[in-house]
Amino acid sequence: MKLPDTKKNNVDSEAITGMLKRIIGENGRDHIGGYSIAIACLILVALSTAYIGYIMKLVIDKAFVDRDISDAWLICVSIFLVFVVRGFAGYFQSVILSKIGNNIIARYQRRLYMHLMTLSVGFFSEARSAQLAARISQNVSGIRDVMNLTITSTARDFLTFISLLGVMIVQDPVLSIAFFVIAPPLFIALRYISKRLRAATREAVVLNSHVLGAMQETIQGISIVKAFTMENELERKINKLITAAEHRQNRIARLSERNGPLMETVAGFAIASLFAYAAYRSIYDNVSPGVFFSFATSLLLAYDPARRLAKLQVQLERAVVNARMIYELLDMEPRQRELPDAKPLVVTDARIEFRDVRFAYGDDTVLDDVSLVAEGGQTTALVGPSGAGKSTVINLIPRFYDPAAGAIYIDGQDIAHVTKRSLREQIAYVSQQPYLFEGTIRDNIRYGRPEASDAEVEQAARLAYAHDFIVAQPQGYDTPVGENGVTLSGGQRQRVSIARALVRNAPILLLDEATSALDTESEAAVQKALDEAMSGRTVVVIAHRLSTVVRAEKIIVMQNGRVVEEGNHETLAEADNGLYARLNNLQRPAVSGNSRK
Numbered sequence: 001m002k003l004p005d006t007k008k009n010n011v012d013s014e015a016i017t018g019m020l021k022r023i024i025g026e027n028g029r030d031h032i033g034g035y036s037i038a039i040a041c042l043i044l045v046a047l048s049t050a051y052i053g054y055i056m057k058l059v060i061d062k063a064f065v066d067r068d069i070s071d072a073w074l075i076c077v078s079i080f081l082v083f084v085v086r087g088f089a090g091y092f093q094s095v096i097l098s099k100i101g102n103n104i105i106a107r108y109q110r111r112l113y114m115h116l117m118t119l120s121v122g123f124f125s126e127a128r129s130a131q132l133a134a135r136i137s138q139n140v141s142g143i144r145d146v147m148n149l150t151i152t153s154t155a156r157d158f159l160t161f162i163s164l165l166g167v168m169i170v171q172d173p174v175l176s177i178a179f180f181v182i183a184p185p186l187f188i189a190l191r192y193i194s195k196r197l198r199a200a201t202r203e204a205v206v207l208n209s210h211v212l213g214a215m216q217e218t219i220q221g222i223s224i225v226k227a228f229t230m231e232n233e234l235e236r237k238i239n240k241l242i243t244a245a246e247h248r249q250n251r252i253a254r255l256s257e258r259n260g261p262l263m264e265t266v267a268g269f270a271i272a273s274l275f276a277y278a279a280y281r282s283i284y285d286n287v288s289p290g291v292f293f294s295f296a297t298s299l300l301l302a303y304d305p306a307r308r309l310a311k312l313q314v315q316l317e318r319a320v321v322n323a324r325m326i327y328e329l330l331d332m333e334p335r336q337r338e339l340p341d342a343k344p345l346v347v348t349d350a351r352i353e354f355r356d357v358r359f360a361y362g363d364d365t366v367l368d369d370v371s372l373v374a375e376g377g378q379t380t381a382l383v384g385p386s387g388a389g390k391s392t393v394i395n396l397i398p399r400f401y402d403p404a405a406g407a408i409y410i411d412g413q414d415i416a417h418v419t420k421r422s423l424r425e426q427i428a429y430v431s432q433q434p435y436l437f438e439g440t441i442r443d444n445i446r447y448g449r450p451e452a453s454d455a456e457v458e459q460a461a462r463l464a465y466a467h468d469f470i471v472a473q474p475q476g477y478d479t480p481v482g483e484n485g486v487t488l489s490g491g492q493r494q495r496v497s498i499a500r501a502l503v504r505n506a507p508i509l510l511l512d513e514a515t516s517a518l519d520t521e522s523e524a525a526v527q528k529a530l531d532e533a534m535s536g537r538t539v540v541v542i543a544h545r546l547s548t549v550v551r552a553e554k555i556i557v558m559q560n561g562r563v564v565e566e567g568n569h570e571t572l573a574e575a576d577n578g579l580y581a582r583l584n585n586l587q588r589p590a591v592s593g594n595s596r597k
């Protein structure tokens, strides 16, 4: 499953309207109360602004032309009150909208995170993780922006604009018509700019995620970078990406600010013409000066909302583009649906059987007619050259992927027909590279079974030969590990992850033995921990150690996605011309598939 192609950026107006409807529908309903109050406040702001435009006529005519002091007082008090109302209404709407906005972001982050967990493992190996992370952090705000823009622009800017326009028409219809003549060409120019801005914004998001990805790659592979002296090479590569991103951002800045000079020029022209006309009317037609002051004030006050409304489309489209990426993720169907009649798995012997299983990641067949049995309570070792399909066999058991043909049975139950949760609860997994999560050592072990007591966690740690080094840590079991915690050695991390598998106490253990060499002492401790973990369970192990293979009850030799031999160490080692015998003759690398190449 690929991330949707971000280059396809021709968001047509229909798609935008559809997206707007969806965003407003989903969020408007949930926050109807808050939005109603905010809209009421915004209407107050709009009306008070229009009042200020209107009252200017009276200010001039009563105070300066008629020189009536009692009217002047009344007018001044009303102006003061209107400003106070405007200030408070503006404050409340802003606080309410921010609160709702923050809540929208929090809810979409939760929703996205939960949704991501329902997607199959395959999705994550194909999607660039940096791109995903960028999407979640940057684009969720798009949904908030759509809501806030729509509400502030309709309730405040549009209403303010319309009521000021009303004031202008009442004061001088001829001038108002002139105003309508100027507006349309302006609108067309703005549309053109918005189109180009849209394309640039999408490209910038993609470019930024490339920069992020390249940095992450370097950080994760820093030892390789240094060992192969790749610094200059990588620097050149990332420099190019950063420069491209910088240019794209500059372009966005230029495009989105281009509206500024355009509007200023037009506004200057409009105001100059207005005064020329006013002077003419006052001198030759004897019209009261209050009319022009009211008109001019209204025009000036209408400038801000009009400018925001003109920018609205650009901003709304930018927000919709961001929001659309979020919805593309949210709309992604989990590939492995649970069957409606899925039952919980009932484990008795924990016998695993593959029947004619075929599997492909994409078009290349990785497993071809694989049939094998891992007997309950016994250890089955998978050996074979790298790329033979051993990890794939392991991945199919907890249903990280589903076979294209054939089926997998546990105690006679097809795992495609049982609930994934019940299946995975019966399985413990120790990966080649132990992964420790942010949190304490205790937390990391307890992930194996969240309801395990402290005593059970400690017992598992003892069995995994991890207790001693854990209590030697500064805060014992409560020592933080992970990205921001203490650094544990490779062997220690492995023993923590074995303790995690032990505390799960599941009848099936899937094990990908580490290929990386540990020091002898750690190696011995890890081996003892593994022996403990393996005893009494059904174990399927990708074996890299000779000792594991020798002790396994059954060895399955794989090559090119097929099972080529089966047996135990003695029978297989003696078979003439067998792959296992040949591998075994190469001594240690014999069973260490990955080091064969």
Ligand code: ADP
Binding pocket: 125, 361, 362, 366, 384, 385, 386, 387, 388, 389, 390, 391, 392, 393, 593
């Ligand atoms: P082994 O564990 O024996 O080394 P794997 O099961 O990892 O073999 O891989 C079998 C084949 O499947 C290899 O050719 C490998 O390139 C391919 N493969 C493994 N994982 C993926 C994946 N996530 N996407 C596409 N191809 C994959």
